[in-house]
Amino acid sequence: MATDGNAERPLFSAVSNSARQLFLLLRCISFAPKAQVQITQKGLRFSAEESQVMQGLVFLEKSLFTSYTYTKPVNENIDDDDDEDTFPIFQISLSSLLETLQIFGINDIKDRSTNHEASYGANGAFARGGAASAFETRFLGMTGMCRLSYAADGDPLRITLEETGVTTNCELTTFEPEFREEILLQRENLAQKIIMRASWLHDAINELSSTSPSRLTIAASPSAPYFTLSSNGPLGSAMVEFSKDPQLLETFQVPSRTVNTYKYSLIKSASRAMEIASKVSIRCDEQGVLSLQFMIEVEGGGVSFVDFRFVPYLSQDDEGDEEGDTVEDVGSE
Amino acid sequence: MAHALSFALSDEGVVRIHDALICLAKFGEQVSLEARHDRLTLAALNSSKTAYASFCLDKTTFFQNYHYSPSEAQSQRAEAEAEPRFTCQLYNKALLSVFKGRLADNRERGTAVERCEVHVQDEPDNVECRFVVKMICRHGVIKTYKLTFEPVEVIHALFDKQNAKNKWKIESNVLRTFIEYFGAGTELLDIYSEEGRVTLTSYTEKVINDMDILKHPLRTSIAIDTLDFEEFIVEEKLRIGITVKDFKAIVTHAERLKTSVTAMYSYPTRPMQLAYGEHGMLCEFTLVTIGEYRGGSATPAPTNTRSLSRTESEQRRSQQASQQPEPVPSDPSSRQSSVHAQTLKQRATADMPPPVEPASRSFIKDIERQRPLRPTPPPPKASLDPESLFLPADNMEDENVWDERSYEDEQDVLGWNPHANRESFSQSFHSFRQDQETTPENLRAEPEDRDMRVPPTQKLSDIRGMFDED
Known part of the structure; x- marks a missing residue:
């Protein structure tokens, strides 16, 4: 197995043609400084967490990479392949990872208006010094090559970026994982499921920011008003109400009225995903756990999903509930 | 449900309200809001009370619908006043975020505002x-x-339009x-008109410490021809x-x-009003002005003569004859006529319209001074007097408003003395006429005088000396 190199074959290695794509997806969960990475056979699972009441999850599917190899650790003879625990899991600094991925400059679509002469791009040395838009890979017909590899447990995550002859090597220290459980959404007990355009949700969330609120109340009801987001602030209150128009709410499955309150700033921190996603599925189970699943169209026609989970504030009638108390404690900090 | 106040706006109305709020x-x-049965006024007064902005929105043209039904308390209060009104104050910040720019980016996203309904729960x-x-x-x-x-x-803020004799009107995009x-650090704007040119000078005297941008007082002057104005009647x-x-x-x-x-x-030192209106929105701004009114350098504006016919003013002059030679007018109109009386004595034809050409306007110039060749820099002076624009009123007509200060008593303080001027003027005027025969070149050099003699701009001795050399 071992090649002529200094080590055995790495545990994991993958090559992507577009560092930008990875960057845009991972940036959605950049609300936390660190992210937990789990390497599986199907892809890379990045998750970030905030105060145990919010989780963001990005799954970088195998298909996003041009090559993806995961080699099971050979020295550990564990039979049960499907056990998730066998997959390597570690934490890395998300901000450092994002910094690395954009080392050659990644621009938002808006900034791409200035098209400098492509001739500059031939000289890769210039690419490092600012003026990133000139070296936008799309214009030059080449993409930022990105190789990720993880040799073995405890090793750093190695990232190699290549663009027009310039290679950047990065080693990101990996940390022990801190949390393992995810906020559980009871899929079989959904109280609401609404699918709509992500930009509309984004618009509504921004609209409410005018009151500088601390809490956001989401209410869904089988009768009018069907779906409302509302907030309160020192200067007044604001409410955005959506009708049941199928053009507006693609899917609307609400068997009975549900009202839940969440911390506004947390929901707001999912804005990046709302910006770039095309659709969002807003689900909520009977306990009020909110799931926002964003569908993001990726370069080359596929879709990726970014998932957020939120724990609600304890509502009045739930008071005294054991689980609720812990939630309230965290929420009111 | 009946509300005290309710109105509806179109999407364009929302944008206009937003523009107004940005300005306010x-x-x-x-932002203070005042609703009456036929109009809604949004207004703001700055913290130093030196500037007041108001946007008056017309019931029929600006709104899709507008309804104000005064409550009992408001009606009762209205008995003391002219008409009932609803007044309140809101944070502009809150309003701005509600009316924020929605037109451009949201239209494509499909959730553009189609209509806006407002009501007040009170x-x-x-x-x-x-x-x-x-x-x-x-x-x-x-x-x-x-x-x-x-x-x-x-x-x-009340503005006394009757006495605001100086008026100009210009396209906003020209001013834009x-x-x-005007430099970002400049604070004051000086408006000065002379010889058909208006000079706008922005300047500052304050040097802000710890800021590299403004090490030195900055001054920017822009000269505009009065022909660029749609209307220009301003004292020279x-x-x-x-x-x-x-x-x-x-x-x-x-x-x-x-x-x-x-x-x-x-x-x-008296308020200036800037006003414009469009689409049922009347915008009025009342601003404190600064500067010195130099009695020596400016005689009454020729526009004063426009408001009174000759006979009328002569009647008044005879009425005031007993007050001569030092008339102290007690109200604006009598002051005006006395001013006119002075003017009449100087001129043979009083019915002539006020001169428009800058050359003619030189008539009112101070003949004792040499005319400066270039506009002088603005007089650095007079910090803003917060009291000068808004003062509590003693006598009120219909509303609880602040009136302007009565300035009539301060006339002498301002050094506005037509008498001295007239004497000196007529003296030199006569000597000028005598001089004309001997120096025809000088006469030709003078602008067309339309029956009104233009005072010399140089000392007579200088002129004579020049021709002596020939």
Whole structure:
């Protein structure tokens, strides 16, 4: 197995043609400084967490990479392949990872208006010094090559970026994982499921920011008003109400009225995903756990999903509930 | 449900309200709102009470519908006043975020505002008093805002249009191009007109420490031909100062409405009003002005003569004959006529319209002085007097407003003395006429005088000396 190199074959290695794509997806969960990475056979699972009441999850599917190899650790003879625990899991600094991925400059679509002469791009040395838009890979017909590899447990995550002859090597220290459980959404007990355009949700969330609120109340009801987001602030209150128009709410499955309150700033921190996603599925189970699943169209026609989970504030009638108390404690900090 | 006040706006109305709010935000943090049966006024007064901005929205043209039904308390109060009104004050910040720019980017996204409905919950039996704004968007998205408001008495600045003899009117986009040249650090704007040219000078004297941008007082002057104005009736050599910030705010908004701005003022230290209107929105700004009214350098504006016919003014002159030679007018109209009386003595034909050409206007110039070849820099002076624009009124007509100070008593303080002028004028006038025969070149050099003699701009001795050499 071992090649002529200094080590055995790495545990994991993958090559992507577009560092930008990875960057845009991972940036959605950049609300936390660190992210937990789990390497599986199907892809890379990045998750970030905030105060145990919010989780963001990005799954970088195998298909996003041009090559993806995961080699099971050979020295550990564990039979049960499907056990998730066998997959390597570690934490890395998300901000450092994002910094690395954009080392050659990644621009938002808006900034791409200035098209400098492509001739500059031939000289890769210039690419490092600012003026990133000139070296936008799309214009030059080449993409930022990105190789990720993880040799073995405890090793750093190695990232190699290549663009027009310039290679950047990065080693990101990996940390022990801190949390393992995810906020559980009871899929079989959904109280609401609404699918709509992500930009509309984004618009509504921004609209409410005018009151500088601390809490956001989401209410869904089988009768009018069907779906409302509302907030309160020192200067007044604001409410955005959506009708049941199928053009507006693609899917609307609400068997009975549900009202839940969440911390506004947390929901707001999912804005990046709302910006770039095309659709969002807003689900909520009977306990009020909110799931926002964003569908993001990726370069080359596929879709990726970014998932957020939120724990609600304890509502009045739930008071005294054991689980609720812990939630309230965290929420009111 | 009947509300004290309710109105509806189109999507364009929302944008206009937003524009107005942006402008008001440059004056004060709070916006006061006054509703009457036929109009709604949004107004702001700045913290130093030197500038007042108001946007009067017409019931029929600006709103899709508008309804104001005064409550009992308001009706009772109205007995003391002219008509019932509802007044309150809101934070501009809150309003701005409600009316924020929605037109451009949201239209593509499909949730553009189609209609805006506003009502005020202010019933005595309602616990929650709120200013409720409902934005009704496409696809049935409704955004509702309930803003808290503060019930206050709204005050307005009064402006005495009768006595504001100086008036000019100009396209807002012309002014817009000019204000771009005013330095960011400049504070004061000086408006000066002379010989058919208007000079706008933005300047500052304050050197702000720890800021590299403004090490030295900065001054930008822009000269405009009076022909660029749609209307220009201003006393020659009148210098008046306002603040650059206010002016910029006004011009920026006026430009959004693509309309012409009219300025009216009497003389420095008295308020100036800038006004314009379009689409059922009347915008009025009352600003404190600074500057010195130099009695020696400026005689009464020729425009004064326009308001009175000859016979009328002669009657008044005879009435005032007993008061001569030192008339101290007690009210504006009598002051005006006495001014006119002075003018009449100087001129053979009083019915002539006020001169428009700058050359003719030199008639009123101070003949004792040499005419400066270039506009002099603005007189650095006179910090803003917060009391000069808004003062509590003693006698009120119909509303609780602040009136301007009566300046008539201060006439002498301002050094406005037509008498001395006249004497000196006629003296030199006579000597000038005598001189004409001996120096025909000089006469030709003078502009066409339209039956009105133009005083010399140089000392006679100088002129004579020049021709002696020939």
